[in-house]
Amino acid sequence: MSIEYKNTKDFTAAELQRLFLSVNWESGNYPEKLVRAMKNSTHVISAWDGDRLVGLVRALDDGETVALLHYLLVDPEYQGKHIGDGLMKRIMSCFDDLLYVKVMPSDPKTIAFYEKYGFQQYSNYSAMERKQFS
Numbered sequence: 644m645s646i647e648y649k650n651t652k653d654f655t656a657a658e659l660q661r662l663f664l665s666v667n668w669e670s671g672n673y674p675e676k677l678v679r680a681m682k683n684s685t686h687v688i689s690a691w692d693g694d695r696l697v698g699l700v701r702a703l704d705d706g707e708t709v710a711l712l713h714y715l716l717v718d719p720e721y722q723g724k725h726i727g728d729g730l731m732k733r734i735m736s737c738f739d740d741l742l743y744v745k746v747m748p749s750d751p752k753t754i755a756f757y758e759k760y761g762f763q764q765y766s767n768y769s770a771m772e773r774k775q776f777s
Contacts, residue, residue, distance in 0.1 A: 646698075646726055647691045648733055652681045654689070658696040665718045685710070688733045690717070690726045697721040700730040702737070710738045712746040731760050 656674035659681070663671030670677060681687050681701065690698035698717040704710035712734065717726045738744050746757055754764060 644692060644724070646721075646724070646729065648729055649689050649691060650687070650733075651689060652684060652687050654678060654681055654696065662696050662699060662716065662718060665720075666716050668716065684713070686734060686737050688730055690721075690730060692721065698726045698730055700734045702734055704738065704741065708741060709743045709745065710741050712744065727756065735760060 654677075656678050659677040660671050660674035663674075663677065665671075684701050685704045685706075686700075686702040688700050689696055696718075698715075698721065700715040701713045702710050703713060715727060715730055715734075717730075735744065744762075746762055748754055748757060
C-alpha cells in the first residue's frame, strides 16, 4: 500500500460521501455541500490509495493569527497505518507563521492524538455547536 497525499480541493460528491459515511459522520448525507465546503476551505490535504480517497484534513485560517482545523478523518479500513499522522504533519506545516492553531475534538478519544502535535486542553474553553439540517 502506497499512500499519496494531495493538496487539492477538487473531489467528487461520491468520493466525499463514501469517506464521510465510512466514519459515520452525518455530513456524508450532504455530499454536494461537502464538495462546495472543500472548494471554500483555506487548506485541504487528502490521502489516496490509488483512486480511493482514504483520509482528509481541512482547515480554515485568516493567514496571520489563527487557523482552525475543522476535521481530520481516515477511513476505518486504513486507520492505524499512520495516515492521520501524515495528514497532520502536512497541514501543520501550513501554519508555521500563525499565532494560534485550534482544534475542537468532538470525540474525547482523539484528544491524545492532537496532544502529540502540541495541542492543549483548557478548562475554561469549550466549543459549542448549532446544527441546522435542511
